[in-house]
Amino acid sequence: MSNLTAAIHKYDxxxxxxxxxxxxxxGEREIAAVVEVLKSGWLTTGxxxxxxxxxxxxxxxxxxxxxxxxxxxxxxxALAAIGLQAGDEVILPTMTFAATAEVVLYFGAKPVLVDxxxxxxxxxxxGLAAALTTKTRAIIPVHFGGQSCDMERILGFAxxxxxxxxxxxxxxLPSSFHGRRVxxxxxxxxxxxxxxxxxxxxxxxxxxxxxxxxxxxxRMLSLHGISHDAWNRYSAEGxxxxxxxxxxxxxxxxxxAACLGVEQLKQCNEFHSRRQRIAAAYDMGFADxxxxxxxxxxxxxxxxxxxxxxxxxLDRLRIDRREFVEALRExxxxxxxxFIPLHRHPYxxxxxxxxxxxxxxxxxxxxxxxxxPIYPKMSDGDVEDVIAAVRSIVEESRRR
Numbered sequence: 306m307s308n309l310t311a312a313i314h315k316y317d318x319x320x321x322x323x324x325x326x327x328x329x330x331x332g333e334r335e336i337a338a339v340v341e342v343l344k345s346g347w348l349t350t351g352x353x354x355x356x357x358x359x360x361x362x363x364x365x366x367x368x369x370x371x372x373x374x375x376x377x378x379x380x381x382x383a384l385a386a387i388g389l390q391a392g393d394e395v396i397l398p399t400m401t402f403a404a405t406a407e408v409v410l411y412f413g414a415k416p417v418l419v420d421x422x423x424x425x426x427x428x429x430x431x432g433l434a435a436a437l438t439t440k441t442r443a444i445i446p447v448h449f450g451g452q453s454c455d456m457e458r459i460l461g462f463a464x465x466x467x468x469x470x471x472x473x474x475x476x477x478l479p480s481s482f483h484g485r486r487v488x489x490x491x492x493x494x495x496x497x498x499x500x501x502x503x504x505x506x507x508x509x510x511x512x513x514x515x516x517x518x519x520x521x522x523x524r525m526l527s528l529h530g531i532s533h534d535a536w537n538r539y540s541a542e543g544x545x546x547x548x549x550x551x552x553x554x555x556x557x558x559x560x561x562a563a564c565l566g567v568e569q570l571k572q573c574n575e576f577h578s579r580r581q582r583i584a585a586a587y588d589m590g591f592a593d594x595x596x597x598x599x600x601x602x603x604x605x606x607x608x609x610x611x612x613x614x615x616x617x618x619l620d621r622l623r624i625d626r627r628e629f630v631e632a633l634r635e636x637x638x639x640x641x642x643x644f645i646p647l648h649r650h651p652y653x654x655x656x657x658x659x660x661x662x663x664x665x666x667x668x669x670x671x672x673x674x675x676x677x678p679i680y681p682k683m684s685d686g687d688v689e690d691v692i693a694a695v696r697s698i699v700e701e702s703r704r705r
Contacts (some may be wrong), residue, residue: 321637330569369512378527379523381571401665428446444459444469445470451503472488506566527557612676677691
């Protein structure tokens, strides 16, 4: 990063304009692709969706990809594909977004929470055994921030107990575990293309699998349970006739959205390289601050860097997380928090009896975590402003 050393020492540096926590990269190629689809007269699920699925398979290295209208839809369809039933249980981390657990509830099944690792914030495989019951059917590991969970231990446990593994990879494009791309490891992997993700279709998602029966079932269920290629019935090659094979959902992706995905996927590696450079600059910029714990990541894994989450060492500061976030906002730096652990939400407390102090690692880190901006649209100056703002606040509020 240019002038990084100088920026580190400019404690009074404040931006003139607000830096949002995230802003998507939408260029002329995406705009042109959308215009082309609009002019084609075919706006909903069609040829562009199939092109996106084919391109995604090639990029990930998987056999089957099913495009849907959200990562949540992908998770829901994945659980339907494996035959989850009412009364079943699914193990998942408390350190995740609402969608990971709520799709389990759609079936009348029970999400069983486990703690996170204190450093990576990923699901702690050590908690799986205690969460296992005779009703457990599946595990949903969440690749927090874009770093893969310990899939060797998770898959080993799952195979030992005949469980399915549905990966929540909403943060994890592109990432790898020991040379294997996330999207080719578990039984089904679910990606998100929401506006803040590493590539975006505005709203959208993808489920990948090596199992053709599961892929066919997810595709069929994504459009009302109608027989294969029902989307094509309004084309010249199609027919008005269709059959409903099962009650399904309205989860299909549109061609308008898919054409964004086609163009964004072409830039995925470029976007990833930029995120890596920003993460490295943050690491360097905060390296000498004992008040800030930077993300812990394994050098043998490919990190997607969807998030850059620092942990405040509050015993070294005179302010708490809320005040730190407010101080950054006053310096025109946007932030977020990932996540409020599920067990701290009223629904999970009242329904399943969780207490705020449960899951010691997640409870301990929650009050200390802040997600800093990290996205390809950021300039070197933007990155330097974030570093300078964090350092300034630390300097002003450290315990003497």
